[in-house]
Amino acid sequence: MKRILRKHTTTVFSAHCEPVLSVSPGETFIIETEDSRGGRTRLPEQCTPESLHKMRQQGYAGNPVVGPVYVEGAEPGDTLAVDIQDMVCDTQGYYGYWPFEQHLQDLIKDPVTRLVKIVEDKVVYTFHAGGKTHEMLLPVAPVIGTIGTAPKEEVVYTYHTGTHGGNLDVPEIGPGCTVYLPVAVKGAFLSLGDCHARQGDGELCAVEMRSEVKLSVRVLKNWTKQQKWLRVETEEELVTIACDRPLESAQWLAIREMISWLEERQGWTKSESREFLSIASDVKPGQSLAGPYSMRVLVPKKLLS
Structure with a gap:
């Protein structure tokens, strides 16, 4: 079975990127995804406010995707049906936020990032609050946060959204679903990443992670x-x-x-x-x-x- 390694990341949806894989309609393949920070906050020492500020200053492009995948037979005007067959969660994830992005800088001074364990079908997190320690066990419900095809002309940052897809963060985009995406360029140039072990509506809560996504695609003519x-x-x-x-x-x-x-x-x-x-x-x-x-x-x- 064909597999794309997570080292093949990009931060744009673009037909100008060189495809890293070519697949036939109906062919099953695997994409290894990177987490939404490109693997830059996987150690405790990388999650301190000082390290997070430094990472931002060095240049920060969130939500890298893996791809693009060239789909044989896909032509402009077609619809690409992406069948998500399965998602394997990493054993570690994180949650985090930048207060200024959420208009909270008057309440919370520093960025926050915490590592969490993913054990079988549970997210395991030890939460310290109010002078007490709380261990939370939350069910895993994998989500693909960012998915899309290449627009016809422009180059679009993966953190943004549009009719091509992008940073959608929709909980229904997970194992067992079909995503219908427009094809604007020959080959479609499908990319995806930014996977979550679980996510709430609005993405106020999300556990970011690496993942292995098993999928196949179909090309729908005049759908x-x-x-x-x-x-x-x-x-x-x-x-x-x-x-x-x-x-x-x-x-x-x-x-x-x-x-x-x-x-x-x-x-x-x-x-x-x-x-x-x-x-x-x-x-x-x-x-x-x-x-x-x-x-x-x-x-x-x-x-x-």
Whole structure:
């Protein structure tokens, strides 16, 4: 089975990057991902405020992805269906934040990073607060935070988002899902990374980690002419994702995308689709900490005939 090593990282989605692997539709392969800081905070001494400030001063490009992968037969106008088969978690992860990015610099002075253990299907963390020690055991629920194809012309930093994908941070993008991405250039140039052992809505909480992602891709010809944003399908749900600033703009774009999907899939009118969403959908943030933000609309498939 073909495998891409995590040393093949990039911080951009671009058709100008040299592909590191070529795959055929239906072929299963493995991508080893790096963590969202490029492996620069994996030791306790790298997680002190002094070390974090120094790392930032030296130059910091977050959310490296591995790729790009050239998909044989993918042409502009096609849709790339990315089937995520499995994700293997590393044995160690971290969580961390920069107060200034979250408008907390008046409350919290220094950046925070803590290492956590990942043991089998649990995130294990010892938390010191209020003069006491708390050991937390949280279930693992792997997520691919950043995934996308190459835009037609521009070079896009992986931390940003757009119709090509990017730093989406959507919890549904994990094992067992299919991500539908637009193809803007020949070969699609798929890249992914920034995996999480678990993540909450809005990404206020996330355990960053290295991972091994097993996946395959399909090239869909003339699958849809209406898809403007991103679509994800799990065993139980349809999910549309849109990105914009302010947050409510991303929300309305995701709603419009779900209306289009229901119109195509169910044969309903736009008005009927919106009526259905009034009683059978959820709207949730994906990544709401650093814009452009991502919002998603979720529909239970069991309610669709």
